[in-house]
Amino acid sequence: xxxxxxxKDAKEWVNKNIYWGRKKVMSDFVLAIEIDGEVCGAVGLSxxxxxxxxxxxxxxxxxxxxxxxxxxxxKLMTSYAFRExxxxxxxxxxxSFNAASKKVLxxxxxxxxxxxxxxxxxxxxxIDCYLMAKIRQ
Numbered sequence: 790x791x792x793x794x795x796x797k798d799a800k801e802w803v804n805k806n807i808y809w810g811r812k813k814v815m816s817d818f819v820l821a822i823e824i825d826g827e828v829c830g831a832v833g834l835s836x837x838x839x840x841x842x843x844x845x846x847x848x849x850x851x852x853x854x855x856x857x858x859x860x861x862x863x864k865l866m867t868s869y870a871f872r873e874x875x876x877x878x879x880x881x882x883x884x885s886f887n888a889a890s891k892k893v894l895x896x897x898x899x900x901x902x903x904x905x906x907x908x909x910x911x912x913x914x915x916i917d918c919y920l921m922a923k924i925r926q
Contacts, residue, residue, distance in 0.1 A: 822849065822862055829853050832862050834870055834879070842878040843870060854889065864897045871925045880922040882908060891919055899923045 819833030830849035837843040845866065849859050870876045881899065883890045891901075899921040907915035 820866075822858070824853065824858075830859070830862075832859075832866050834866070834874075837874065837876075840875045840877070842880065843874070843876055845870075845879050845881040859890075860893050860896050863893055867897055867923060877925050878922055880920060882918040883921055884909065885917040885919060891921065894921045894923075897923065 816837050817833065817835045818837065819831055821828045822830035822832060830847065830853065832845075832847040834843040834845060845863070847859060847863060847866075849862075867879055870879055879899075880902070881894055882905065883894065885904070900923070902920045902922050905918045905920055908918035909916040
């Protein structure tokens with residue numbers, strides 16, 4: 790996610806999601822998280838392979854951190870993906886410095902599969918990412 794996040798970034802993100810929503814073949818699926826009429830975050834699945842796997846992504850505004858909101862959202866999205874899309878595997882990449890995000894996934898039953906060294910780049914810095922996944926038997 791770009792930082793600082795500009796109005797142009799927001800418009801591009803909304804337009805991309807409108808495009809995905811109109812596609813007949815689902816490859817990406819994103820929902821806004823709304824509290825009291827205010828969009829405070831988003832959760833989505835990307836790289837969806839119906840009946841197989843998808844990548845989970847999410848964000849939440851700082852004002853809402855530490856309230857259990859994202860844990861519940863991830864739980865609901867995971868359940869939806871397994872039940873409605875017939876997925877067997879959902880995975881997520883978490884920056885190594887983001888302990889709270891890793892904890893959210895662990896609470897919902899995701900397990901650490903490995904560490905991807907220098908997986909992401911922010912500015913001039915390379916960042917390791919945890920690869921977390923939940924498998925439906």
